[in-house]
Amino acid sequence: MDEVLHDRIRDAILDVPPGRVTTYGDIAALTGAPSPRMVGALLSEDGHDLPWHRVLRANGTPAPHLAHEQLTRLRAEGVLAKGQRVDLGEYRWRPSED
DNA sequence: GACCTGACGTACT
DNA sequence: GAGTACGCCAGGT
Numbered sequence: 591m592d593e594v595l596h597d598r599i600r601d602a603i604l605d606v607p608p609g610r611v612t613t614y615g616d617i618a619a620l621t622g623a624p625s626p627r628m629v630g631a632l633l634s635e636d637g638h639d640l641p642w643h644r645v646l647r648a649n650g651t652p653a654p655h656l657a658h659e660q661l662t663r664l665r666a667e668g669v670l671a672k673g674q675r676v677d678l679g680e681y682r683w684r685p686s687e688d
Numbered sequence: 689g690a691c692c693t694g695a696c697g698t699a700c701t
Numbered sequence: 702g703a704g705t706a707c708g709c710c711a712g713g714t
Binding site for chain 3: 690691692693694696697698699700701
Binding site for chain 1: 696
């Protein structure tokens with residue numbers, strides 16, 4: 591994994607403000623990552639100190655094995671989910687609106 | 689180098 | 702809206 595890209599992905603995730611969410615695809619597009627999977631891979635190995643709970647899949651649902659923890663953290667920030675699905679139209683963060 | 693795996697996305701049914 | 706199929710790229714074996 592390219593280290594510059596690595597840092598850009600981390601920075602992009604750190605930019606997401608509390609109470610908002612983004613998607614793996616958005617982070618990939620924003621940072622130039624070749625695939626959204628790379629974003630997930632990075633979080634998997636080096637995401638412990640990042641607000642990883644603000645990163646969702648494109649349909650607004652979290653990864654299955656993290657769903658409970660992720661939705662709990664998001665709820666604490668004011669992001670409400672309908673079942674397992676967060677309303678991206680409501681909470682999705684865009685860099686331009688920062 | 690082939691094959692498998694994964695915190696994903698899009699298209700299609 | 703939900704499920705399936707396939708493409709995608711990097712890492713490990």
